[in-house]
Structure formats: structure tokens, C-alpha cells
Amino acid sequence: MLQLPLSIVFFFLGLLFGSFYIAVGLRVPKKESILPPPLHCPTCKQRLLPIELIPVVSYLLAKGRCKGCATAISPLYPVMEGLTGLGFVLVYLRYDLTWETLFGVLFVSLLAIITVADLAYRLIPNRVLLPFFLLFLVGRFFWPYGDASYAAHLIGMAAGFLLFFLLALITRGGVGGGDVKLFAVIGMFLSPPLLILTVFLSSAFGALYGLALLVSKRVTRKSMIPFGPFIALGAVTAYLYGSDINWYLAVY
Structure with missing residues (x-):
């Protein structure tokens, strides 16, 4: 009975953490802080509004472009957010609510971060x-x-x-x-x-x-x-x- 609601919870947790993991994968190789000032567009420096920080949805609403300067946003963001959400759900469905699920979520987290870093910089x-x-x-x-x-x-x-x-x-x-x-x-x-x-x-x-x-x-x-x-x-x-x-x- 709880499988569907918990699957939804795991998916949204994956979306949220996936957004954070993208930041980690992009910043750690450059030795930047993973807890920077308020997020902004790297091109025009315009500060992102709360609605622009919603994983996947914000990308779709903005049609893949910054609202300030119309610069194209990499599809890496929604793709990795979605894949991390999917990974969290699949781990839960496979291992239920056990200690292995926690390990599985950590494993997916590692793989998400190194994927971003390797794609961006060819570096793990x-x-x-x-x-x-x-x-x-x-x-x-x-x-x-x-x-x-x-x-x-x-x-x-x-x-x-x-x-x-x-x-x-x-x-x-x-x-x-x-x-x-x-x-x-x-x-x-x-x-x-x-x-x-x-x-x-x-x-x-x-x-x-x-x-x-x-x-x-x-x-x-x-x-x-x-x-x-x-x-x-x-x-x-x-x-x-x-x-x-x-x-x-x-x-x-």
C-alpha cells in the first residue's frame, strides 16, 4: 500500500539531491565551494528566483534558456536530476526500506556526481x-x-x-x-x-x-x-x- 507514495517521495528526493549533485560535480573539480552565495546565471549573473530552482520543472518552464539573457541552459541539469530521481526509486523498489536502500542511495549519489564531473572536465x-x-x-x-x-x-x-x-x-x-x-x-x-x-x-x-x-x-x-x-x-x-x-x- 505504501509502495507508490514512497516511490514518489524517493523520486522527489532524488530530484532535489540530483540538483545538488550537479553543483558538486561542477564545482569540486574547480576547488570551488559547494555552498556558494545565491545561485545565478553564469553568463549574465542574474540571481535565480525560487521558481527557477525547481528541478526539471524550471528548465521546462524556461524552455531551456536563462530568462535574463536567453543563454541556452545545458540539458545536463534536467537529465541528471531526472536520472538521480529514477535511481533513488529503483533502489527503493529493489531493496525496500532496509539499510541496503541507504547504501544504494549513497551509491547512486556517487555515480551521479562522478558522471557530471567526468562529462564536464574528464576528471573524477x-x-x-x-x-x-x-x-x-x-x-x-x-x-x-x-x-x-x-x-x-x-x-x-x-x-x-x-x-x-x-x-x-x-x-x-x-x-x-x-x-x-x-x-x-x-x-x-x-x-x-x-x-x-x-x-x-x-x-x-x-x-x-x-x-x-x-x-x-x-x-x-x-x-x-x-x-x-x-x-x-x-x-x-x-x-x-x-x-x-x-x-x-x-x-x-
Whole structure:
């Protein structure tokens, strides 16, 4: 009976936090405060009204442009707000009101922030990764994921780091240092089987997107594409549906 009302609550919480996470992802890499003076248009400096701060709705009402100077507003804002809201809802529907739901919301939060930062600057900041890593390092000691042991989480962390550290050495810059550390954090959060699935899914998503861009001639083979968003997509897919996917792969 409470599932629909709580889903709505989680969605709106995701919208609100998603708006904040965009600010974090854009400001932390530039070493700016995440609690600045009243928000304003970066072009004309006009202060935003309260109605212009409503996630997604304000973008639609303004038709994607600043009311002061008519400068186009990046669609990154409504897209990430909506995806964060969706992520919060899916975590709740998957894990109900449990401690795992809290961890899941934190995991989605991390992935939202690093996606914004990587898209904007091709950078995954240590100042974002470290707090979440410490939360997961301590939290998984008390509440491991599913049937996994705490040792399994530590193994996942080490495996995620070492695998992508080796890939970074082999590709000589093809894999960034931020990606290496992100996979260590993901390995700490997930169990090793889901870490492996994350690697597979993120690689598949990234390859398909890159192929689509090549076919459409929007990039060349030497173009650099941020990998963070695909890691995020692969990780959240593995986290929410990994047991179902692993079961399917085992059958076929």
C-alpha cells in the first residue's frame, strides 16, 4: 500500500539531491565551494528566483534558456536530476526500506556526481571518491552486500584497483587514474561477481556508444570519450539487476 507514495517521495528526493549533485560535480573539480552565495546565471549573473530552482520543472518552464539573457541552459541539469530521481526509486523498489536502500542511495549519489564531473572536465575528483570510499569501507563491515563477506568486499576493492591499474599501464592513458580509483570504490561496494559484471557492462555500453559516434562520424578513432558515465551505468545496472543477469548468463 505504501509502495507508490514512497516511490514518489524517493523520486522527489532524488530530484532535489540530483540538483545538488550537479553543483558538486561542477564545482569540486574547480576547488570551488559547494555552498556558494545565491545561485545565478553564469553568463549574465542574474540571481535565480525560487521558481527557477525547481528541478526539471524550471528548465521546462524556461524552455531551456536563462530568462535574463536567453543563454541556452545545458540539458545536463534536467537529465541528471531526472536520472538521480529514477535511481533513488529503483533502489527503493529493489531493496525496500532496509539499510541496503541507504547504501544504494549513497551509491547512486556517487555515480551521479562522478558522471557530471567526468562529462564536464574528464576528471573524477579524489575529493568525491574518498568520502564515499570511507563510508563504504566502514559500512560494508557492518552490512555486507547480500551473502558476501567483508573479506569479499576487500577482495573486490583490490581486484578493481589492480585490474584497471594494469589496464592504465597497458593502454598508456587510455584508462584514467580516476577510473582506476572509481573501480576500487565500486569493488568495495559490490561483491566480486557484480564487479566483474560491472566491468563487462560498462565496457559494452561504452563500446556501443563509441561505435554509434564513429558510424555517425561525430568522432574519430583518436577521439577521447569520458568513460565515467559508462562505468556508472554499468555499476548501477549490476547493482540493481546483477543477480538476474548472472542467473540468465549461467543458463545460457
